[in-house]
Amino acid sequence: MYETATLGYRLRRDMTASLVIFLAALPLCLGIALASNAPLISGLISGIIGGIVVGSLSHSQTSVSGPAAGLTAVVATQIALLGSFEAFLLAVALGGLLQVIAGLCRAGFISMFIPSGVVKGMLTGIGLLLILKQLPYLIGHDGLQTNGSLSAAPQNLGLYQSLVSLSDLDWHAGATVIGLLSVLQLILWDRIPVLKRSAIPGPLISVVLGVAISQLWFSGLGAAWRIPNPQLVQVPVFNNPAEYGAILVFPDFSLLTDSKVYIAALTIAIVASLETLLNLEAVDRLDPQQRHSPRSRELFAQGVGNITAGLTGGLPVTSVIVRSSLNINSGGQTKLSAILNGGLLLGCFLLIPQVLNLIPLACLAGILLVTGYKLASPALIRQMYQAGRYQFIPYSCTAFFIVVTDILTGILLGLATSISFILYSNMRCPLHRVLEKHVGGDVLRIELANQVSFFNRAAIERALLEVPRDGFVVIDGRKTDFIDPDVLSLLHDFQNITAPARGIRVSLQGFRERYDPAGEIQTIDYSQTELRGQLTPDDVLRLLMEGNQRFRAGVLTRGESQQNSAGEPYAQNSFVTILSCIDCYMPVESIFDLRPDNICSVQVAGNVIDTEVVNNLEYGCILSGTPLLLVLGHTRCGAIRASLAQQQPGLPEDRGNNQHLNQVVNLISESIQEETDSKAPVDSPEQNSLSSTQVSHRNVLRAVAAILASSDQIRERVQAGTLGVVGAVYHDDTGVVELLKEEP
Numbered sequence: 001m002y003e004t005a006t007l008g009y010r011l012r013r014d015m016t017a018s019l020v021i022f023l024a025a026l027p028l029c030l031g032i033a034l035a036s037n038a039p040l041i042s043g044l045i046s047g048i049i050g051g052i053v054v055g056s057l058s059h060s061q062t063s064v065s066g067p068a069a070g071l072t073a074v075v076a077t078q079i080a081l082l083g084s085f086e087a088f089l090l091a092v093a094l095g096g097l098l099q100v101i102a103g104l105c106r107a108g109f110i111s112m113f114i115p116s117g118v119v120k121g122m123l124t125g126i127g128l129l130l131i132l133k134q135l136p137y138l139i140g141h142d143g144l145q146t147n148g149s150l151s152a153a154p155q156n157l158g159l160y161q162s163l164v165s166l167s168d169l170d171w172h173a174g175a176t177v178i179g180l181l182s183v184l185q186l187i188l189w190d191r192i193p194v195l196k197r198s199a200i201p202g203p204l205i206s207v208v209l210g211v212a213i214s215q216l217w218f219s220g221l222g223a224a225w226r227i228p229n230p231q232l233v234q235v236p237v238f239n240n241p242a243e244y245g246a247i248l249v250f251p252d253f254s255l256l257t258d259s260k261v262y263i264a265a266l267t268i269a270i271v272a273s274l275e276t277l278l279n280l281e282a283v284d285r286l287d288p289q290q291r292h293s294p295r296s297r298e299l300f301a302q303g304v305g306n307i308t309a310g311l312t313g314g315l316p317v318t319s320v321i322v323r324s325s326l327n328i329n330s331g332g333q334t335k336l337s338a339i340l341n342g343g344l345l346l347g348c349f350l351l352i353p354q355v356l357n358l359i360p361l362a363c364l365a366g367i368l369l370v371t372g373y374k375l376a377s378p379a380l381i382r383q384m385y386q387a388g389r390y391q392f393i394p395y396s397c398t399a400f401f402i403v404v405t406d407i408l409t410g411i412l413l414g415l416a417t418s419i420s421f422i423l424y425s426n427m428r429c430p431l432h433r434v435l436e437k438h439v440g441g442d443v444l445r446i447e448l449a450n451q452v453s454f455f456n457r458a459a460i461e462r463a464l465l466e467v468p469r470d471g472f473v474v475i476d477g478r479k480t481d482f483i484d485p486d487v488l489s490l491l492h493d494f495q496n497i498t499a500p501a502r503g504i505r506v507s508l509q510g511f512r513e514r515y516d517p518a519g520e521i522q523t524i525d526y527s528q529t530e531l532r533g534q535l536t537p538d539d540v541l542r543l544l545m546e547g548n549q550r551f552r553a554g555v556l557t558r559g560e561s562q563q564n565s566a567g568e569p570y571a572q573n574s575f576v577t578i579l580s581c582i583d584c585y586m587p588v589e590s591i592f593d594l595r596p597d598n599i600c601s602v603q604v605a606g607n608v609i610d611t612e613v614v615n616n617l618e619y620g621c622i623l624s625g626t627p628l629l630l631v632l633g634h635t636r637c638g639a640i641r642a643s644l645a646q647q648q649p650g651l652p653e654d655r656g657n658n659q660h661l662n663q664v665v666n667l668i669s670e671s672i673q674e675e676t677d678s679k680a681p682v683d684s685p686e687q688n689s690l691s692s693t694q695v696s697h698r699n700v701l702r703a704v705a706a707i708l709a710s711s712d713q714i715r716e717r718v719q720a721g722t723l724g725v726v727g728a729v730y731h732d733d734t735g736v737v738e739l740l741k742e743e744p
Contacts, residue, residue, distance in 0.1 A: 014340065018341045025345060026207075030356070031364035031368045042067075045349075050067070050305060055339040057300065058335060059301075060283070061291055064338045065305060075316065082260055087251075089310045095306055102269070111281070117391045121395040121410075125399035125400070126375055127374070127375025127376030129372075139175065139362075178210050183370055207364075210363030231360060251311060431446050431459065448475070450481055469502045480510075541726060547593035548735075574599060578632055579707075580602070580632045704726075726740075
């Protein structure tokens with residue numbers, strides 16, 4: 001019962017949506033044929049095929065197909081180049097065959113690789129051409145229509161030439177008024193929310209008003225206002241069913257050997273497929289049920305539709321965003337709405353052609369003029385400009401060349417412009433350079449990108465040539481998954497020929513085995529190993545403070561590098577031992593901008609010193625040979641705050657049965673006692689925070705003194721000048737490391 005009710009609901013919604021689509025599609029089919037310099041009946045034929053044939057084969061539940069405004073420039077240009085509409089129909093059929101092959105080869109993914117700037121530039125260029133081509137019809141220029149086709153309409157002239165040519169055209173008062181009223185009505189329809197949301201499409205109202213004004217008002221005002229027959233729609237009128245087949249135009253198969261037909265077919269296939277796939281993606285986003293339409297299947301369906309259109313005298317069909325969005329907004333549930341729309345167009349074509357012949361061409365021109373304005377809207381141009389030159393230049397180049405040449409040339413030149421920006425970007429950013437400061441001299445680390453292609457060779461070669469004579473460079477490939485053989489050859493030549501000749505020491509680090517078949521690339525980072533033995537305690541302290549400055553400035557260098565990759569030989573590069581608090585939220589390697597292998601790290605709550613902690617510190621200072629031991633406290637130490645809380649009057653002193661916590665608090669309490677002997681009790685949170693920082697300072701100094709008192713080996717090295725023991729406090733709120741100058 002529920003399924004029956006649901007089916008009935010969907011059927012009602014699809015029937016309602018199909019009527020709305022039909023009312024909008026009827027004037028658009030005629031107008032697009034007008035703009036394409038094709039017989040007006042060809043637009044209706046395409047609307048019928050797009051609805052019935054493509055709708056039946058497509059797996060999209062919301063997309064509606066038919067003649068598209070985006071193809072008007074292509075159609076008009078190709079008809080002019082091929083010399084006859086019959087030759088053009090052959091190109092349409094062959095283009096459909098190419099689409100069928102593309103669909104069977106599952107080529108629908110190609111649209112994902114077309115830059116959005118080129119696509120939007122294509123739409124803008126088509127919109128500008130649409131505006132230019134409709135201006136003569138808007139003012140009622142005579143002599144443009146002959147037997148339902150446009151034989152003398154201006155072709156793809158340049159922008160300036162098209163505007164200048166308007167001064168030579170004849171103006172018709174009645175057609176001009178109807179055309180301008182159509183434009184005004186459509187603008188107001190889009191601006192008034194109530195009208196825009198209504199189920200009645202604006203183009204239909206424009207057609208009704210145009211017919212009413214022409215037939216009921218202007219017909220009695222004289223020749224200056226009466227719309228003559230050449231400025232009205234002219235589709236064949238059938239007296240009996242036997243005449244239906246006589247008006248259909250068929251392709252000229254004798255032109256199969258003409259190369260221009262195949263070029264036209266390729267152009268139609270590319271542009272129609274691109275517009276279909278992009279519209280399909282947009283329609284899927286509008287679908288309330290968020291259903292996915294198979295792209296390759298849609299290419300196949302569109303190809304069959306274009307083969308049918310080419311064989312029966314129709315224009316190329318694509319998925320159309322305007323009619324598809326109307327379908328969704330009108331509640332269309334399945335592809336039945338598109339099929340019913342095609343059926344309604346067929347009934348109109350067969351039963352009431354006389355009514356269609358009452359529509360003024362100026363009215364259709366007004367509809368297409370507004371459509372062209374939407375495609376080339378100032379808002380879109382402003383949006384692309386604000387997106388930056390990498391988007392705006394390909395966009396503007398595509399639109400410009402479509403206007404001054406043709407649509408295929410414009411798309412190809414736009415793609416070439418976009419690709420040139422991509423290549424320039426790859427050439428400019430294939431690596432990251434870091435200048436590491438060391439006591440033995442500066443070391444330049446060149447970190448290669450994840451993918452290093454042939455196009456990156458120029459930038460990498462330039463970076464290598466900028467390494468100074470007698471310098472030291474580390475080429476880091478640990479993040480790189482792919483290196484072009486040409487780039488690998490460049491690195492090999494630099495390491496073995498250029499660098500020795502210029503006295504440059506080179507280390508290549510982290511390269512994968514497949515790039516090192518002969519073992520010629522070294523994988524040892526000399527930047528620390530060779531210099532570690534030369535560092536004094538003051539040198540290390542200076543390196544730490546410089547790293548902290550980089551950390552506070554947000555310019556990390558060595559701290560961003562990864563650890564040794566799997567398979568690399570282990571190298572001990574530690575040059576500092578750091579005793580830090582276990583609850584400091586910031587890692588010490590980040591605080592000082594170091595790699596993890598630069599540090600022998602010991603962590604303990606509250607920096608308290610016992611035998612086990614001293615043993616760990618001796619390992620770092622004696623066995624690893626680090627020239628500096630840094631005791632690093634921090635201002636928001638939880639252990640110190642817990643100890644302070646125990647000293648507050650009125651707070652419970654029971655710490656439970658945690659013996660280890662009691663030991664930590666007892667040791668820190670000695671620093672608290674020293675700090676507060678000459679001070680009043682702490683009551684406010686502000687005083688408590690200040691006292692916590694002061695206790696942190698005192699606690700670090702006590703830890704330094706305890707280390708020197710507990711370890712004979714550390715004390716002897718300090719007295720010999722080969723080891724420094726320094727206290728410091730990290731300020732959690734500012735990131736500053738404050739060195740404590742007070743001697744223990």
